[in-house]
Amino acid sequence: MKLIIGNKNYSSWSLRAWLLMRQFNVDFSQQYIRLFTNDMIENMTGLCPNYKVPVLIDNRKNELGHCSVIKIWDSLAICEYVNEQYLDGKAWPKCIEQRATARSICAEMHAGFLNFRQELPMNCRRHPAAIAYSPETQQEINRIIALLQECLQACTTNNEGFLFGKFSIADAYYMPVVARFTSYQIIVPEDIKQYMELMLTLPAYQQWQVLAEQEVEVIESGEV
Ligand SMILES: N[C@@H](CCC(=O)N[C@@H](CS)C(=O)NCC(=O)O)C(=O)O
Incomplete structure:
Protein backbone atom coordinates (compact mmCIF):
# COMPACT_ATOMS: atom_id res chain seq x y z
CA MET A 1 0.00 0.00 0.00
CA LYS A 2 1.14 3.48 -0.72
CA LEU A 3 -0.04 6.60 1.09
CA ILE A 4 0.30 9.87 -0.79
CA ILE A 5 0.68 12.72 1.67
CA GLY A 6 1.46 16.42 1.73
CA ASN A 7 4.00 18.41 3.73
CA LYS A 8 4.21 16.93 7.19
CA ASN A 9 4.40 20.39 8.69
CA TYR A 10 1.07 21.55 7.30
CA SER A 11 -1.03 18.67 6.06
CA SER A 12 -3.39 17.88 8.91
CA TRP A 13 -5.55 15.54 6.77
CA SER A 14 -2.45 13.55 5.80
CA LEU A 15 -1.43 13.29 9.46
CA ARG A 16 -4.77 11.69 10.38
CA ALA A 17 -4.44 8.78 7.94
CA TRP A 18 -0.68 8.40 8.49
CA LEU A 19 -0.99 8.32 12.30
CA LEU A 20 -3.74 5.73 12.24
CA MET A 21 -1.66 3.43 10.04
CA ARG A 22 1.51 3.93 12.08
CA GLN A 23 -0.24 3.41 15.43
CA PHE A 24 -1.68 0.12 14.23
CA ASN A 25 1.60 -0.97 12.54
CA VAL A 26 0.03 -1.21 9.10
CA ASP A 27 2.74 -1.65 6.49
CA PHE A 28 2.81 1.09 3.83
CA SER A 29 5.14 3.19 1.74
CA GLN A 30 4.81 6.93 1.34
CA GLN A 31 4.90 9.34 -1.53
CA TYR A 32 5.27 12.96 -0.72
CA ILE A 33 3.70 15.82 -2.68
CA ARG A 34 4.77 19.30 -1.78
CA LEU A 35 1.74 21.49 -1.30
CA PHE A 36 1.61 25.13 -2.39
CA THR A 37 4.22 24.75 -5.14
CA ASN A 38 3.93 25.58 -8.83
CA ASP A 39 4.16 21.93 -9.82
CA MET A 40 1.71 20.59 -7.19
CA ILE A 41 -1.13 20.05 -9.69
CA GLU A 42 1.20 18.34 -12.17
CA ASN A 43 2.52 16.06 -9.42
CA MET A 44 -1.00 15.17 -8.30
CA THR A 45 -2.22 14.36 -11.81
CA GLY A 46 -3.04 10.68 -12.16
CA LEU A 47 -2.52 10.12 -8.43
CA CYS A 48 -4.99 12.31 -6.58
CA PRO A 49 -8.50 12.22 -8.12
CA ASN A 50 -9.63 15.42 -6.39
CA TYR A 51 -6.20 17.08 -6.35
CA LYS A 52 -5.96 16.76 -2.61
CA VAL A 53 -4.01 14.58 -0.21
CA PRO A 54 -4.08 12.07 1.41
CA VAL A 55 -4.73 9.30 -1.11
CA LEU A 56 -4.20 5.61 -0.41
CA ILE A 57 -3.35 3.21 -3.21
CA ASP A 58 -3.75 -0.49 -2.49
CA ASN A 59 -2.98 -3.32 -4.91
CA ARG A 60 -5.20 -6.28 -4.11
CA LYS A 61 -5.92 -9.66 -5.59
CA ASN A 62 -9.55 -10.70 -5.98
CA GLU A 63 -10.88 -14.26 -5.48
CA LEU A 64 -9.79 -15.15 -9.04
CA GLY A 65 -6.25 -13.99 -8.34
CA HIS A 66 -6.60 -10.91 -10.56
CA CYS A 67 -4.89 -7.77 -9.36
CA SER A 68 -6.84 -4.59 -8.97
CA VAL A 69 -5.67 -1.18 -7.90
CA ILE A 70 -7.89 0.37 -5.28
CA LYS A 71 -7.59 4.10 -4.80
CA ILE A 72 -9.12 5.81 -1.78
CA TRP A 73 -9.07 9.56 -1.42
CA ASP A 74 -10.18 11.55 1.61
CA SER A 75 -8.77 10.89 5.08
CA LEU A 76 -12.01 9.55 6.57
CA ALA A 77 -12.57 7.11 3.70
CA ILE A 78 -8.95 5.95 4.11
CA CYS A 79 -9.38 5.38 7.86
CA GLU A 80 -12.57 3.40 7.21
CA TYR A 81 -10.90 1.33 4.48
CA VAL A 82 -7.82 0.51 6.57
CA ASN A 83 -9.99 -0.37 9.55
CA GLU A 84 -12.15 -2.70 7.46
CA GLN A 85 -9.46 -4.35 5.32
CA TYR A 86 -6.47 -4.52 7.69
CA LEU A 87 -7.60 -4.04 11.27
CA ASP A 88 -10.62 -6.22 11.63
CA GLY A 89 -12.65 -3.28 12.93
CA LYS A 90 -10.24 -2.57 15.82
CA ALA A 91 -9.80 1.08 14.95
CA TRP A 92 -13.30 2.02 16.11
CA PRO A 93 -14.42 1.46 19.72
CA LYS A 94 -15.99 -1.95 20.38
CA CYS A 95 -19.04 -0.63 22.20
N1 LIG B 1 -11.66 16.29 3.26
C1 LIG B 1 -10.36 15.97 2.74
C2 LIG B 1 -9.48 17.22 2.79
C3 LIG B 1 -8.17 17.04 2.05
C4 LIG B 1 -7.40 18.34 1.95
O1 LIG B 1 -7.98 19.45 1.95
N2 LIG B 1 -6.08 18.21 1.84
C5 LIG B 1 -5.22 19.37 1.69
C6 LIG B 1 -3.90 19.16 2.42
S1 LIG B 1 -4.11 18.98 4.17
C7 LIG B 1 -4.83 19.53 0.22
O2 LIG B 1 -4.62 18.56 -0.47
N3 LIG B 1 -4.75 20.77 -0.24
C8 LIG B 1 -4.34 21.04 -1.58
C9 LIG B 1 -5.31 21.94 -2.28
O3 LIG B 1 -6.41 22.15 -1.75
O4 LIG B 1 -4.97 22.44 -3.36
C10 LIG B 1 -9.76 14.80 3.53
O5 LIG B 1 -10.28 14.51 4.60
O6 LIG B 1 -8.82 14.14 3.07
Whole structure:
Protein backbone atom coordinates (compact mmCIF):
# COMPACT_ATOMS: atom_id res chain seq x y z
CA MET A 1 0.00 0.00 0.00
CA LYS A 2 1.14 3.48 -0.72
CA LEU A 3 -0.04 6.60 1.09
CA ILE A 4 0.30 9.87 -0.79
CA ILE A 5 0.68 12.72 1.67
CA GLY A 6 1.46 16.42 1.73
CA ASN A 7 4.00 18.41 3.73
CA LYS A 8 4.21 16.93 7.19
CA ASN A 9 4.40 20.39 8.69
CA TYR A 10 1.07 21.55 7.30
CA SER A 11 -1.03 18.67 6.06
CA SER A 12 -3.39 17.88 8.91
CA TRP A 13 -5.55 15.54 6.77
CA SER A 14 -2.45 13.55 5.80
CA LEU A 15 -1.43 13.29 9.46
CA ARG A 16 -4.77 11.69 10.38
CA ALA A 17 -4.44 8.78 7.94
CA TRP A 18 -0.68 8.40 8.49
CA LEU A 19 -0.99 8.32 12.30
CA LEU A 20 -3.74 5.73 12.24
CA MET A 21 -1.66 3.43 10.04
CA ARG A 22 1.51 3.93 12.08
CA GLN A 23 -0.24 3.41 15.43
CA PHE A 24 -1.68 0.12 14.23
CA ASN A 25 1.60 -0.97 12.54
CA VAL A 26 0.03 -1.21 9.10
CA ASP A 27 2.74 -1.65 6.49
CA PHE A 28 2.81 1.09 3.83
CA SER A 29 5.14 3.19 1.74
CA GLN A 30 4.81 6.93 1.34
CA GLN A 31 4.90 9.34 -1.53
CA TYR A 32 5.27 12.96 -0.72
CA ILE A 33 3.70 15.82 -2.68
CA ARG A 34 4.77 19.30 -1.78
CA LEU A 35 1.74 21.49 -1.30
CA PHE A 36 1.61 25.13 -2.39
CA THR A 37 4.22 24.75 -5.14
CA ASN A 38 3.93 25.58 -8.83
CA ASP A 39 4.16 21.93 -9.82
CA MET A 40 1.71 20.59 -7.19
CA ILE A 41 -1.13 20.05 -9.69
CA GLU A 42 1.20 18.34 -12.17
CA ASN A 43 2.52 16.06 -9.42
CA MET A 44 -1.00 15.17 -8.30
CA THR A 45 -2.22 14.36 -11.81
CA GLY A 46 -3.04 10.68 -12.16
CA LEU A 47 -2.52 10.12 -8.43
CA CYS A 48 -4.99 12.31 -6.58
CA PRO A 49 -8.50 12.22 -8.12
CA ASN A 50 -9.63 15.42 -6.39
CA TYR A 51 -6.20 17.08 -6.35
CA LYS A 52 -5.96 16.76 -2.61
CA VAL A 53 -4.01 14.58 -0.21
CA PRO A 54 -4.08 12.07 1.41
CA VAL A 55 -4.73 9.30 -1.11
CA LEU A 56 -4.20 5.61 -0.41
CA ILE A 57 -3.35 3.21 -3.21
CA ASP A 58 -3.75 -0.49 -2.49
CA ASN A 59 -2.98 -3.32 -4.91
CA ARG A 60 -5.20 -6.28 -4.11
CA LYS A 61 -5.92 -9.66 -5.59
CA ASN A 62 -9.55 -10.70 -5.98
CA GLU A 63 -10.88 -14.26 -5.48
CA LEU A 64 -9.79 -15.15 -9.04
CA GLY A 65 -6.25 -13.99 -8.34
CA HIS A 66 -6.60 -10.91 -10.56
CA CYS A 67 -4.89 -7.77 -9.36
CA SER A 68 -6.84 -4.59 -8.97
CA VAL A 69 -5.67 -1.18 -7.90
CA ILE A 70 -7.89 0.37 -5.28
CA LYS A 71 -7.59 4.10 -4.80
CA ILE A 72 -9.12 5.81 -1.78
CA TRP A 73 -9.07 9.56 -1.42
CA ASP A 74 -10.18 11.55 1.61
CA SER A 75 -8.77 10.89 5.08
CA LEU A 76 -12.01 9.55 6.57
CA ALA A 77 -12.57 7.11 3.70
CA ILE A 78 -8.95 5.95 4.11
CA CYS A 79 -9.38 5.38 7.86
CA GLU A 80 -12.57 3.40 7.21
CA TYR A 81 -10.90 1.33 4.48
CA VAL A 82 -7.82 0.51 6.57
CA ASN A 83 -9.99 -0.37 9.55
CA GLU A 84 -12.15 -2.70 7.46
CA GLN A 85 -9.46 -4.35 5.32
CA TYR A 86 -6.47 -4.52 7.69
CA LEU A 87 -7.60 -4.04 11.27
CA ASP A 88 -10.62 -6.22 11.63
CA GLY A 89 -12.65 -3.28 12.93
CA LYS A 90 -10.24 -2.57 15.82
CA ALA A 91 -9.80 1.08 14.95
CA TRP A 92 -13.30 2.02 16.11
CA PRO A 93 -14.42 1.46 19.72
CA LYS A 94 -15.99 -1.95 20.38
CA CYS A 95 -19.04 -0.63 22.20
CA ILE A 96 -21.82 0.52 19.87
CA GLU A 97 -22.62 3.71 21.82
CA GLN A 98 -18.96 4.71 21.84
CA ARG A 99 -18.62 3.82 18.17
CA ALA A 100 -21.59 6.02 17.31
CA THR A 101 -20.08 8.95 19.24
CA ALA A 102 -16.62 8.34 17.75
CA ARG A 103 -18.07 8.40 14.23
CA SER A 104 -20.05 11.56 15.05
CA ILE A 105 -17.06 13.51 16.37
CA CYS A 106 -14.97 12.51 13.35
CA ALA A 107 -17.74 13.61 10.99
CA GLU A 108 -18.06 16.86 12.96
CA MET A 109 -14.33 17.49 12.55
CA HIS A 110 -14.39 16.49 8.91
CA ALA A 111 -17.25 18.79 8.00
CA GLY A 112 -16.84 21.64 10.47
CA PHE A 113 -14.66 23.92 12.56
CA LEU A 114 -13.86 25.95 9.45
CA ASN A 115 -12.88 29.12 11.31
CA PHE A 116 -10.61 27.21 13.66
CA ARG A 117 -8.98 25.37 10.77
CA GLN A 118 -8.46 28.52 8.74
CA GLU A 119 -7.31 30.86 11.49
CA LEU A 120 -5.12 28.36 13.32
CA PRO A 121 -3.63 26.19 10.57
CA MET A 122 -1.51 23.22 11.59
CA ASN A 123 2.13 24.21 11.68
CA CYS A 124 4.15 21.61 13.56
CA ARG A 125 7.33 23.70 13.40
CA ARG A 126 5.75 26.78 14.92
CA HIS A 127 7.39 27.99 18.11
CA PRO A 128 4.41 27.84 20.53
CA ALA A 129 2.86 31.27 21.00
CA ALA A 130 -0.63 32.63 21.44
CA ILE A 131 -2.30 34.62 18.66
CA ALA A 132 -5.50 36.63 18.38
CA TYR A 133 -8.47 34.92 16.73
CA SER A 134 -12.12 35.64 16.03
CA PRO A 135 -15.08 35.04 18.37
CA GLU A 136 -16.30 32.41 15.85
CA THR A 137 -13.06 30.48 16.31
CA GLN A 138 -13.39 30.80 20.08
CA GLN A 139 -16.87 29.27 19.84
CA GLU A 140 -15.50 26.38 17.81
CA ILE A 141 -12.67 25.87 20.30
CA ASN A 142 -15.25 25.79 23.11
CA ARG A 143 -17.22 23.15 21.22
CA ILE A 144 -14.07 21.05 20.63
CA ILE A 145 -13.13 21.27 24.32
CA ALA A 146 -16.67 20.23 25.32
CA LEU A 147 -16.76 17.24 23.01
CA LEU A 148 -13.29 16.05 24.02
CA GLN A 149 -14.21 16.33 27.70
CA GLU A 150 -17.45 14.46 27.14
CA CYS A 151 -15.56 11.56 25.55
CA LEU A 152 -12.79 11.51 28.16
CA GLN A 153 -15.22 11.65 31.08
CA ALA A 154 -17.57 9.00 29.66
CA CYS A 155 -14.83 6.46 29.26
CA THR A 156 -14.50 4.10 32.22
CA THR A 157 -13.43 0.76 30.72
CA ASN A 158 -10.11 -0.20 29.05
CA ASN A 159 -8.97 3.30 29.80
CA GLU A 160 -5.55 4.01 28.38
CA GLY A 161 -6.30 7.73 28.38
CA PHE A 162 -7.50 8.03 24.78
CA LEU A 163 -10.89 9.47 23.83
CA PHE A 164 -12.58 6.07 23.96
CA GLY A 165 -10.07 4.30 26.20
CA LYS A 166 -7.92 2.68 23.53
CA PHE A 167 -6.45 4.54 20.56
CA SER A 168 -9.02 4.83 17.75
CA ILE A 169 -9.72 6.72 14.54
CA ALA A 170 -11.20 9.46 16.75
CA ASP A 171 -7.76 10.11 18.31
CA ALA A 172 -6.09 10.14 14.89
CA TYR A 173 -8.75 12.61 13.82
CA TYR A 174 -8.13 14.95 16.79
CA MET A 175 -4.30 14.73 16.66
CA PRO A 176 -4.08 17.89 14.51
CA VAL A 177 -6.30 19.67 17.06
CA VAL A 178 -3.83 18.72 19.79
CA ALA A 179 -0.99 20.01 17.59
CA ARG A 180 -2.81 23.30 17.00
CA PHE A 181 -3.80 23.76 20.66
CA THR A 182 -0.09 23.34 21.44
CA SER A 183 1.33 25.66 18.77
CA TYR A 184 -1.19 28.42 19.49
CA GLN A 185 -1.13 27.93 23.28
CA ILE A 186 -4.88 27.48 23.64
CA ILE A 187 -5.89 27.37 27.29
CA VAL A 188 -7.57 24.06 28.10
CA PRO A 189 -8.87 22.29 31.23
CA GLU A 190 -6.67 19.81 33.10
CA ASP A 191 -8.18 16.62 31.64
CA ILE A 192 -7.54 17.87 28.11
CA LYS A 193 -3.99 18.87 29.07
CA GLN A 194 -3.39 15.27 30.13
CA TYR A 195 -4.91 13.94 26.92
CA MET A 196 -2.72 16.31 24.90
CA GLU A 197 0.40 15.13 26.71
CA LEU A 198 -0.47 11.53 25.93
CA MET A 199 -1.03 12.31 22.25
CA LEU A 200 2.08 14.49 21.87
CA THR A 201 4.27 11.72 23.29
CA LEU A 202 3.00 8.99 20.98
CA PRO A 203 6.14 7.68 19.25
CA ALA A 204 4.38 7.84 15.87
CA TYR A 205 3.48 11.51 16.35
CA GLN A 206 6.98 12.31 17.59
CA GLN A 207 8.35 10.78 14.42
CA TRP A 208 5.97 12.91 12.34
CA GLN A 209 7.09 16.00 14.27
CA VAL A 210 10.79 15.27 13.65
CA LEU A 211 10.13 14.75 9.94
CA ALA A 212 8.09 17.96 9.82
CA GLU A 213 10.98 19.85 11.36
CA GLN A 214 13.40 18.40 8.82
CA GLU A 215 11.24 19.35 5.84
CA VAL A 216 12.48 22.13 3.65
CA GLU A 217 9.72 24.15 2.05
CA VAL A 218 10.19 25.34 -1.46
CA ILE A 219 7.88 28.24 -2.10
CA GLU A 220 7.95 29.49 -5.69
CA SER A 221 11.31 31.11 -6.10
CA GLY A 222 13.30 30.01 -3.09
CA GLU A 223 13.83 27.69 -0.22
CA VAL A 224 12.42 28.62 3.15
N1 LIG B 1 -11.66 16.29 3.26
C1 LIG B 1 -10.36 15.97 2.74
C2 LIG B 1 -9.48 17.22 2.79
C3 LIG B 1 -8.17 17.04 2.05
C4 LIG B 1 -7.40 18.34 1.95
O1 LIG B 1 -7.98 19.45 1.95
N2 LIG B 1 -6.08 18.21 1.84
C5 LIG B 1 -5.22 19.37 1.69
C6 LIG B 1 -3.90 19.16 2.42
S1 LIG B 1 -4.11 18.98 4.17
C7 LIG B 1 -4.83 19.53 0.22
O2 LIG B 1 -4.62 18.56 -0.47
N3 LIG B 1 -4.75 20.77 -0.24
C8 LIG B 1 -4.34 21.04 -1.58
C9 LIG B 1 -5.31 21.94 -2.28
O3 LIG B 1 -6.41 22.15 -1.75
O4 LIG B 1 -4.97 22.44 -3.36
C10 LIG B 1 -9.76 14.80 3.53
O5 LIG B 1 -10.28 14.51 4.60
O6 LIG B 1 -8.82 14.14 3.07
